[in-house]
Each structure stands twice: as C-alpha cells, then as structure tokens.
Amino acid sequence: MKLIATYLVGVVFGVGIAISGMINPAKVLNFFDLFGTWDPSLIFVMGGALITTFIGYKLVFGRAAPVFAVEFLVPSARRIDARxxxxxxxxxxxxxxxxxxxxxxxxxxGTGRWEVFAFVAALLIGIFLAKFIQSRIAHSAAPVVSP
Incomplete structure (x- = not known):
C-alpha cells in the first residue's frame, strides 16, 4: 500500500508540474529574466505549493503517527552550515x-527531449559524486583505532 501511495503522490506531482508548464525550461528561465521576457507564473506555482504544503503539514502532523510508518521522519538539523x-x-x-x-x-x-535526459544524467552523476566525496571525507575524519 505504501508503494501505491508513493506512486499516486508522484503522479499528482508530475501532472501538476506538467499542467503548470514547469517542464518547459524556457518558462522557468524566463522567470529569472527580470529585464527581458519575465514570466511571473513560477511565483504562482510556488505559492500554490507553499499553501498546499502548509495545509498538508497541519493535517499530517496533527496525527499521532504516519499512516505507513512507525514515526515521522523529520530532519533534525537546524543549523545553517556550509553544506x-x-x-x-x-x-x-x-x-x-x-x-x-x-x-x-x-x-x-516524458517529453523525450535529449536535454532532459542529459540533465537527469548529470543530476545522477552529481548525486553519486557528492555521496563519494562525503564518504571520503567521513572516512578520512574517522579516528584511527590502533590495536
């Protein structure tokens, strides 16, 4: 059931992104072009997401426990650090x-554009590279235990 719920949430998110036009990189880039072809629609997408998230958090954290887990998994880090x-x-x-x-x-x-596949490939390489670097840093910072 957890897998079905995860899938449905992903479908709703993907459909929302597609309907809002945010799968079109030109639409997003035009948001950043303040003195050219500025397109403010990203503000409305983010505003809708913020309102939905606010309501969702109020509903979800009002429960004693999550539906598909034993406890809520909330990040514990509160510091703004270099990472x-x-x-x-x-x-x-x-x-x-x-x-x-x-x-x-x-x-x-789903658009089949090569640019999207290149971006996702670069994204995955970046994720694996970051994990590798983090593990190397953690490994080198680990205390050496001598017998």
Missing part, C-alpha cells in the same frame, strides 16, 4: 542554467 548553503547554491545555479529543477525534470522525461 546547506553550498548545496543550495549548486541547486540554484543548476536550476538557473538548465531551467530544470530535479523535481520538474523527472516528469519532463
């Missing part, structure tokens, strides 16, 4: 250059 700022910067720069965010790129795979 958060760096990741946000990479995300924003990539979004501004490509016109795709990861969430919008996955539904856009």
């Amino acid at each position: 958060l700022v760096g990741g946000s910067a990479v995300f924003g720069i990539g979004w501004g250059i490509a016109g795709f965010c990861p969430g919008g790129a996955l539904p856009a795979l």
Whole structure:
C-alpha cells in the first residue's frame, strides 16, 4: 500500500508540474529574466505549493503517527552550515542554467527531449559524486583505532 501511495503522490506531482508548464525550461528561465521576457507564473506555482504544503503539514502532523510508518521522519538539523548553503547554491545555479529543477525534470522525461535526459544524467552523476566525496571525507575524519 505504501508503494501505491508513493506512486499516486508522484503522479499528482508530475501532472501538476506538467499542467503548470514547469517542464518547459524556457518558462522557468524566463522567470529569472527580470529585464527581458519575465514570466511571473513560477511565483504562482510556488505559492500554490507553499499553501498546499502548509495545509498538508497541519493535517499530517496533527496525527499521532504516519499512516505507513512507525514515526515521522523529520530532519533534525537546524543549523545553517556550509553544506546547506553550498548545496543550495549548486541547486540554484543548476536550476538557473538548465531551467530544470530535479523535481520538474523527472516528469519532463516524458517529453523525450535529449536535454532532459542529459540533465537527469548529470543530476545522477552529481548525486553519486557528492555521496563519494562525503564518504571520503567521513572516512578520512574517522579516528584511527590502533590495536
């Protein structure tokens, strides 16, 4: 049942991204072109997402426990650190250059455009590279235990 619920949430998200036009990178890039062909529609998409998220959080966290899990899995980190700022910067720069965010790129795979596949491939390479770097840093920072 959890898998079906996950699938349905993904379908709703993908349809919403497609209907809003956010699978079109030109639409997203025009949002960033303040002095050219500025398109404010992304503000309305984000506003709708913010309202939906606010209502969803109120409903979900009003429950004693999640439907398909034992407990709510909420991030515990509250600090703004270099990792958060760096990741946000990479995300924003990539979004501004490509016109795709990861969430919008996955539904856009259905368009069959090679640019979308190239973006998703670069995204996956970036994820694996970041994981590799993180594991190397963690490994080198681990204390050496001598017998």
